[in-house]
Amino acid sequence: QKEVEQNSGPLSVPEGAIASLNCTYSDRGSQSFFWYRQYSGKSPELIMSIYSNGDKEDGRFTAQLNKASQYVSLLIRDSQPSDSATYLCATRTGGGNKLTFGTGTQLKVEL
């Protein structure tokens, strides 16, 4: 079983719609959760971090964490073509800074 699982997609949404990206993790000891955006040929860029259950909003992005269900999601409101990228979910367990990444979900926002 993969430690961090994401649907590889592609997830296609029309411009202006809400894109919902999901991630599940297997290690109940995971404490920190991150969403990164990676454009093709580029390195990952941090979008959101979330550490406690509930929602965290930043502009058009909302991260949701449910530790009981071992589930973290990212909502993108008013999706734009520039949001088209691969979104990586990452978790950190215990001490230290080592991250475990999912394989990423490719998002396509269509005009």
Next chain:
Amino acid sequence: GAVVSQHPSRVICKSGTSVKIECRSLDFQATTMFWYRQFPKKSLMLMATSNEGSKATYEQGVEKDKFLINHASLTLSTLTVTSAHPEDSSFYICSAPLGGSGENQPQHFGDGTRLSIL
């Protein structure tokens, strides 16, 4: 602006060449940095954890004699791919936790180095 600088951005060289990649934390100290490799359409694979002043910690399956890591200062880690071969061609990316090595600090990535071995 960028908080982690990586250089060079692209390298094309002949088989057998050793290639050094630098990763610098900008305006903050990083006692720990991380080196990843990413093949086309694949996810990030952690290669090793670079520790300032001590030996790097390599992930299972990564040859430490092939991928030399030096973390000589609080702002610089280097990865040297020794005697590179075509199968080493990949996208190499470093990261550092902003704010040092404290827990819950998000990692920020350098721009990556695309290595092509002919």
